[in-house]
Amino acid sequence: MPIDYSKWDKIELSDDSDVEVHPNVDKRSFIKWKQQSIHENRAKRNQDIANMETQISMYGNLNKRVDKLLVSVSDNELADRQSVSRFLNANFDKTEKPQGPNVDPEIPPFNEMVEDLFEQLENDAKKQGKNPKDGSVIRKFVLEHRAKIDRVTAEAKVKLQELYKEKELHISSDDIKTGFDSGFLNKKETEEEERKAANMQKVAAANVSAQKGSEISLPKPRVQFIEYDDVMKLAPETEEFGKLKVGDYKASEKYLLAHMQIISEQQKDALMMTAFEYQMQDNPKRAYQVIHQSELLSYIREIYNTKKISFLHLEQMTEVIQLFFKRVLYNENNPAGRKSFLESVQTKFNHIKNRVKVMEQEQEQEGVETIQLKSLDETTELEVNLPNFESTDPEEQRKVAAFNKLPTKMQDALKTRNLEKVNDVFAEVSLEEAEHYLDLINEAEIIGVKALLENEEDFKHLQDEYKNRNQLEDLNLKEEHNQQSNAAEDKPSGLSTTDTVD
Known part of the structure; x- marks a missing residue:
């Protein structure tokens, strides 16, 4: 089997004894300068990569908190910083802060960063002449800031990929590992490879009867969470879960154990959004039902997130689901867990009812035609x-x-x-x-x-025009009076109109 030596072409040597330099340049000094330059560039590149990774991770943690606030908190609570602080501390670890080799140890936790953001947005609202206590105004500012963070994160990811590629082009001896003294596992990471593995399992299962004497052991493809780019898109499995009866926790637990891939942030939020549709259709019972089921997904996902596993680990998720139902919903000795869960469901149901009522009122106001008196001329x-x-x-x-x-x-x-x-x-x-x-x-x-006269000159001009108009009217009246007098003088005496006609 031929050996591929191409990877050695990318090695960036820091001590090149065969380098050719100009006769007037000291060879030893040149090699020393080159060593120093290579090490400095490599250290800076590694530091930039670490900074980028920390920045992207920090934005992800902040967005997770902001997104949950926008979905779960009403406009009035969003404008109250104490309510925001209580919500953050109740739903997230208030001591969690960015981690990394270059992170300032005095950096505030993520929850405090979000609170500082809301304080900043209130000041921005004041500067723009808007009411900082209006929750709808704060919500709009948060959404605009959220969009900016998404753009910055996307740019950071592109920059990070460029740094990774640059690092690959300048590998050092630290990056070279021999394959003779260590084992490796060939992981199937792409979807195509997973699909092939699944097909191989199906073929193996079909041939079990023909191969009774042998057992075929194939790696199972990794199960992924359902995450659509369209935040409103609902998977059929999630839609079916939303139809399960409220209070039938045995059925919900059994369904989730068989369909763990629906326990994702996107599917949980998409299911919650359908509650708005049902409430606007005047179907509060169905709205409450999907909110209840969405909250089950939310609680389980939050517990799973504490394990810091980015993919769907079947054994870990199974443990989380069973633990949640056992300790929160089945625990008759301590009903506080179920009570807290149902209170959370009722709070979100009330929030959606109020929001739908406001939306309907706004639509009614927008649809009514009326008359308003206003001058069309600015003057x-x-x-x-x-x-x-x-x-x-x-x-x-x-x-x-x-x-x-x-x-x-x-x-x-x-x-x-x-x-x-x-x-x-x-x-x-x-x-x-x-x-x-x-x-x-x-x-x-x-x-x-x-x-409306803008200045004194306009007033004088209007005054002169008024005087001239009055003088002209007086002159016309005098001329008319003189004409009538002359006509009377020229009229022969003793004649009447009757005589003239005759």
Whole structure:
């Protein structure tokens, strides 16, 4: 069997005794400089890799906490830093902090980092003129920050891969390991290899009857958690689990032991999201059912995460499932565990009910058409001109009659001469009713237009224009009066219009 020596081509030697240098350069000094440069670059590369790995791990731990907050906590609690702190300490290890060779030992734990983030977001809200105590505002800021972290993490992963490749191109003697004094296990890591292994197992099982005298032992392919890129996508197995009866914990335990791959963060959240759909369909019983089942997945997954196993370890997951049901749900001597679990389910159910109610109200408000009074010209504004209620002038009495046809609420709003209060009344009524109000307001000539003058020159110009217009009107009146006088003087005496016609 030929031996592949190509891997030795990548070795970066730090002491090259055969190197050729310029006659004016000391060979020993050159080799020393080269050694120092190689070691410095290698140390910096290893340090950059360690920093990147620590940074990516830290972002992952922070995102895990932020994501759980966004799913589990209401807007009001999200704006209360004490509620956020209590939730974090109740659901995560408050002493857990970043680990790594270059990590500052004084760095705060992950929970404190998240609390500092919320404090920073409140300050950002104040700077932008928004209410920092409004949970919906804080939720929006958190989502924007979460997107930034995702972008930074993606960039860090790309940089890390580049460092890995660069390290492979400059391997040192420390990276070379002989294959003659150590054993190795050929692990099937790719999906294609796992599929082939599964097919081989099926063939072996089919041929067992033909090979009674021999036993075939094949490695089992690793079972993976169900994790879709689409966070809303629900696996058929998870959907079936959501239909299991509330309180039938024996059935739930049996199902999870047979379908461990659904116990993933993505499937748990996707199942929880379906509760919104059922609640919006006015099916609270079904909504509570899927929340209950999703919470089972959540509790078990949190316990499994403490083992820090990135893949689905069947034996470990089996132990976690059995331990959870035994100590939390089956323990008759200490019912506090089941009580706490059911309280958590009820809290999330109430949260979803309230959120759906708010969403429905927002949809109703967005779907209603109404009339609002507003000037379309920036140089003018609308003003309220009430009729003279004590006047005996027929025109004013006509306006008062139209005003009295309006409902009392609209009359009171108009009397304040505040256009915002008038618009508030318009917003409360239907479009057809608002149009009727507007017709009466137009009939009473209540809404007028007032010009806005930006400076003193505009005022003087308008004043001069008004004076000129009055002078012109006076001149026209004088000319008309003179024409009538002249006509009277030129008219022959003793003649009547009747005589002229004749």
